[in-house]
Amino acid sequence: MNAIEVNHLRRVYRAQIGVFNRSIKEVVAVDDISFEVKQGELFGLLGPNGAGKTTTVKMLTTLLIPSAGSATVAGVDVVKGANEVRKKIGFIFGGERGLYWRLSGDDNLRYFASLYGVDPSVSKKRIPYLMELVGLKGRGNERVGGYSRGMKQRLHVARTLLHDPDILFLDEPTIGLDPVGAREFRNVILDLQSQKKTILLTTHYMFEADALSDRIAIINKGCVIAMDTPSGLKKHVSDLSVVEVETFGASETALEKLRALPFVDSLSIEDREQKQILLVQTTRGAEAVPDVMTALEGQRVGRVIVREPTLEDAYVRLVGGAA
């Protein structure tokens, strides 16, 4: 049995707009999404903002009812068996509140354990175990208000593990964390994975999906546009190399010239402090460099490197301009 099965799931939001001339605006947040997650698998849902990741997770965690299609979690239908599903899952949504800042970390967990009906004799042992698991050992007596964002986010994970669910849904769990906090958080995810938990992780950071996931579904505009292992996805771009050119404000005309070169597959631009990095995807490798430099004549250019494609490049190619 698969831990999660999703069949043609769809969700349309209806929002009323206007006060006097009322009309209903429909937003197709999830158009047609299907995938399966095996037991113990860490499955990444990767996609740009607005792709429909949170809406998908909300339907799977019984917080939203699908407009069409169906899904099972732990073999139970998420609509007909919502109560049963809730007992078997844990979830956290990025940037979520819902901890008591005036209470200590331990007291928060004691509170939620009683709320979830966990037997006190069980939670007495389980709370110190979970605090250690999420790297908060020795900090349980401190008020949560004094925790860093990363510590709060890890306490959310401990909270959602109190009833020992087999299946976890983590929606953009590292959003808003500093790089150290995000790295510590990823280590917690890897620990959970080694305990054979099934994890559905959403993120818009490709390197995070790459580092953690067994398999990834890339979603865009409410549809799955690719699904594979990270290395399988990279094969989509194995014919490409990437020429990275550092510039300091290249003109629009120069960028147009670059885009028009026949061997340029795609051009994307990353802002890094005062610099812009032009990422030129090409099948021509280092031989493309002279022509790229000609197109950029008259522009201030810094370092130029040619490198192998990453998962991010596969993502850019698949999602196109939306990334």
Ligand SMILES: Nc1ncnc2c1ncn2[C@@H]1O[C@H](COP(=O)(O)OP(=O)(O)O)[C@@H](O)[C@H]1O
């Ligand atoms: N409550 C809502 N009402 C109307 N539209 C919504 C609502 N929630 C999300 N949307 C829209 O649905 C689309 C998908 O959103 P979401 O599932 O949050 O995407 P993601 O999590 O991938 O960023 C977006 O266009 C978003 O604006």
Ligand SMILES: [Mg+2]
């Ligand atoms: Mg989201």
